[in-house]
Amino acid sequence: MRLRLLALLVVGPAIAAGCAQDVQPSHDAPSRKMIVLGVDGMDPELLRDYMKQGDMPNAQRLMAYGGFRVLGTSEPPQSPVAWSNFITGLDPGGHGMFDFLALDRNNLLPYLTTSAVVPAEIGPLEIGDWRIPIEGDRVTLLRKGTAFWELLAAADVDVTIVRMPANYPPVPGSGDSLSGMGTPDLRGTSGTFMFFSSDPGFISRDVSGGELRKFGIEGDRLLAAVGGPPNSLRADAPRTSVVLEVIPDPVHDVALIRGGTRERLVKAGEWTDWIGVEFTMVPALAKVAGMVRIHVKSVHPFLEMYVSPVNIDPRSPAQEISAPADYAPMLAGQVGPFYTEEMPEDSKALSAHILSAEEYLDQSGVVLDESRRLLDFELQKFVAKADPAFLFFYFSTIDQRHHMMGRHIDPEHPFFAVNSPPRVRASMTETYRQIDQVLGKILDRVGPQAAVVVMSDHGFARFYRQAHLNAWLKEAGYLVLRDDAAPVSAESEGWLSGIDWSRTRAFSIGLNSLYINVAGRERHGIVPSAERLDLAREIADRLRTWTDAKNGLPVVTSPSLREEIYRGPMLAAAPDIIVGYGDGYRASWATSKGQTAGKLLEDNLDEWSADHCLDPDAAPGVLFSNLAMTSPAPQLTDLTVGILDYFGVRPVQGMRGVTPFAPMEVQRHVQ
Amino acid sequence: MFNSVSIKIDKRLWSRLKQLSEVAGYSSVDEFVVHALEKEVAAIGETESAEEMREKLKGLGYLK
Numbered sequence: 001m002r003l004r005l006l007a008l009l010v011v012g013p014a015i016a017a018g019c020a021q022d023v024q025p026s027h028d029a030p031s032r033k034m035i036v037l038g039v040d041g042m043d044p045e046l047l048r049d050y051m052k053q054g055d056m057p058n059a060q061r062l063m064a065y066g067g068f069r070v071l072g073t074s075e076p077p078q079s080p081v082a083w084s085n086f087i088t089g090l091d092p093g094g095h096g097m098f099d100f101l102a103l104d105r106n107n108l109l110p111y112l113t114t115s116a117v118v119p120a121e122i123g124p125l126e127i128g129d130w131r132i133p134i135e136g137d138r139v140t141l142l143r144k145g146t147a148f149w150e151l152l153a154a155a156d157v158d159v160t161i162v163r164m165p166a167n168y169p170p171v172p173g174s175g176d177s178l179s180g181m182g183t184p185d186l187r188g189t190s191g192t193f194m195f196f197s198s199d200p201g202f203i204s205r206d207v208s209g210g211e212l213r214k215f216g217i218e219g220d221r222l223l224a225a226v227g228g229p230p231n232s233l234r235a236d237a238p239r240t241s242v243v244l245e246v247i248p249d250p251v252h253d254v255a256l257i258r259g260g261t262r263e264r265l266v267k268a269g270e271w272t273d274w275i276g277v278e279f280t281m282v283p284a285l286a287k288v289a290g291m292v293r294i295h296v297k298s299v300h301p302f303l304e305m306y307v308s309p310v311n312i313d314p315r316s317p318a319q320e321i322s323a324p325a326d327y328a329p330m331l332a333g334q335v336g337p338f339y340t341e342e343m344p345e346d347s348k349a350l351s352a353h354i355l356s357a358e359e360y361l362d363q364s365g366v367v368l369d370e371s372r373r374l375l376d377f378e379l380q381k382f383v384a385k386a387d388p389a390f391l392f393f394y395f396s397t398i399d400q401r402h403h404m405m406g407r408h409i410d411p412e413h414p415f416f417a418v419n420s421p422p423r424v425r426a427s428m429t430e431t432y433r434q435i436d437q438v439l440g441k442i443l444d445r446v447g448p449q450a451a452v453v454v455m456s457d458h459g460f461a462r463f464y465r466q467a468h469l470n471a472w473l474k475e476a477g478y479l480v481l482r483d484d485a486a487p488v489s490a491e492s493e494g495w496l497s498g499i500d501w502s503r504t505r506a507f508s509i510g511l512n513s514l515y516i517n518v519a520g521r522e523r524h525g526i527v528p529s530a531e532r533l534d535l536a537r538e539i540a541d542r543l544r545t546w547t548d549a550k551n552g553l554p555v556v557t558s559p560s561l562r563e564e565i566y567r568g569p570m571l572a573a574a575p576d577i578i579v580g581y582g583d584g585y586r587a588s589w590a591t592s593k594g595q596t597a598g599k600l601l602e603d604n605l606d607e608w609s610a611d612h613c614l615d616p617d618a619a620p621g622v623l624f625s626n627l628a629m630t631s632p633a634p635q636l637t638d639l640t641v642g643i644l645d646y647f648g649v650r651p652v653q654g655m656r657g658v659t660p661f662a663p664m665e666v667q668r669h670v671q
Numbered sequence: 672m673f674n675s676v677s678i679k680i681d682k683r684l685w686s687r688l689k690q691l692s693e694v695a696g697y698s699s700v701d702e703f704v705v706h707a708l709e710k711e712v713a714a715i716g717e718t719e720s721a722e723e724m725r726e727k728l729k730g731l732g733y734l735k
Binding site: 589593608 | 707720724725726728730731732
């Protein structure tokens, strides 16, 4: 895999490599402007391929002024981790983001790594069935460290940060900021879609990330109860809902949707725009605003309707999605409402086969169009701004499409879709083209007056085989199941279930995290603290020997001890081993929940068919810019320092990166 | 009160606590502070339930 990385280093019109420059910034913020386009999941190999085909003319145009580099990603290369490296200039030992899932060692339950709800200091007054809050619960960002734009803002740089991942709730007091990955839907989940059918034979059920329901029927009207947030003002916290009425035309493929803010006539195959919905907490007194997009899949013979997760309405946000608080409403006022939930491309609806691959492309296209509108507006502002100014803007489309299109674009995939429509087959080429068009617009609008940087947090790799890490630990004698442990499948619920903690020395939960069951640290720990490191080393060594009997390939290529790769005050919170799988492998669906499957490996037959949560050398990101670069192999944390350096701002303690950019005297874009 | 101890807190915090204890119907600031601390200590180590976490995470594409 390292050979692949070396080969990529020479891609593009890179400036001759030299020694990295020491950071010696002054305190005077130079009169400069910079735009950073954060393209989640942009992959150097695909970028090279598409450039060769002539699909990325604007990327080539940008590189011609400056340079291109493969950008080293985080370990593990998961988005919350990688973006936090970039945001803080620290590794996970400093910022404390180690995996999508973190583990509470006291109760052995996972929690979302990025944010947590802190209950109000004083509980509510309970009057009958009502709970009257004296003060509200608070959502807190769990990422540690200083965001680089806090330093820029402190140096009087005009800062705008749009949809930076791992920034919910957004850092206050440092320019304008709209939250991104980590932002929940209005129900407080990572996104829960709904689907309604009028087919009498349809069976209502829940699927991962969605609720499938049969319409209620009243005469010629179909009723869809869209679930909202729990009513925390009631003692029993019942789930709120809004009922939409749907009236199918008896002859034509069209339906009238009533409810929410207004009526809409929708043809089969069409998407609505945003429909505002209000969930009543206290009749006539308290409501919470949300919004949904609806896709009518068919009207006859049965009406089938997809309803997006209920998004926080940016026109009247029920949660803190921007800083200052009026920034999100201002944006919505200028460009219209937009998705506010994290990773809004509805991969779950595709995995559940509620949306087809083409419908998924349509829906993710809506997300992309909204992002373009937001960017257009911010670009106008940026051009008009006085120096110094900084704009970060994030695009999720490449990442979320690549995850789902892997099986459509890769004939070697075990779940290859033989009969994909041409549009689906060409979807990744088209998506890269679309991002290139975005870049073209930036270059046309900004001209030579600003530094333009395009970067990604990681690239992409294949996800052919699921690695059941807990099953491997069991076979190797480190994990023991109880005699009554039930067999597991990908759909099994529960976390770390069936484990006999009195005899288990190591276990895995999350996508790349392996924990030693340490006495006094884990709830049921048995391994003496003094033996922890030796045991971790032993397991890491044995993991390197795990090969796939199907093809002889190594399953794990980079098992790293936390002490070897992390530095900082959060080190003790890290998993003991960060498991970097080989290209083609990823933690199984069961392993991610801490489940122990009955086999070591199996094919990945899910629509989620490409991934990047593996060996960081197998999924590096990209960095290209109209700034010339000196560093031959920059890391995300180097880019952080490079941005600060561009504005003459000193890095803070703990940032060990070195700017990847050449000194300003040799930069051409500003001359 | 042989088994009690005293701690020093900032005057502004005390004023806030006094205000809140009155709103919440406590008979004294002491009673309110002790109750708040008891709740806080009990909550240490507790997070959301397994079911709540499942509900929260089920939309994350990386998990099933």
